[in-house]
Amino acid sequence: MTTHLYADGSFAKELWLPAPGNAFGSERISHQMLEEGLHYPQMNGKTANLRINSKVAEMLGIPESKVFNTIQNYGNTTAATIPLGMDDAIKAGVLKKGMLVASAAFGSGFTWASAVWRY
Numbered sequence: 001m002t003t004h005l006y007a008d009g010s011f012a013k014e015l016w017l018p019a020p021g022n023a024f025g026s027e028r029i030s031h032q033m034l035e036e037g038l039h040y041p042q043m044n045g046k047t048a049n050l051r052i053n054s055k056v057a058e059m060l061g062i063p064e065s066k067v068f069n070t071i072q073n074y075g076n077t078t079a080a081t082i083p084l085g086m087d088d089a090i091k092a093g094v095l096k097k098g099m100l101v102a103s104a105a106f107g108s109g110f111t112w113a114s115a116v117w118r119y
Contacts, residue, residue: 001116001118002115003116005111006111007111012109014110015108048071049076050069050072053067053069070085073088078107082103095119098119100116100117100118101116101118102116103115103116
């Protein structure tokens, strides 16, 4: 019915690793590296979790009964989240033939997409 796909590279530095591998001359993290903030990976933001999913649904006015989550069962599965959720929803009898479905995702690299389709 409709799909949307977006990306915004202007936030790339929020996610990148400036010195992968052992560019700092050590294969291990030292106390000095920790004190100087030179340890990686570092997180600038939040990892996906059920509270974020619930808050987004609340802000959009979508009742929890209309939202299907898998994060509590599988953790953050990134690109596999929607197919895993579809499979679980079908097996649970929640997603049935003819239903209107809205899928939305946000990924690392500041990419996001949505689709509305009939199952």
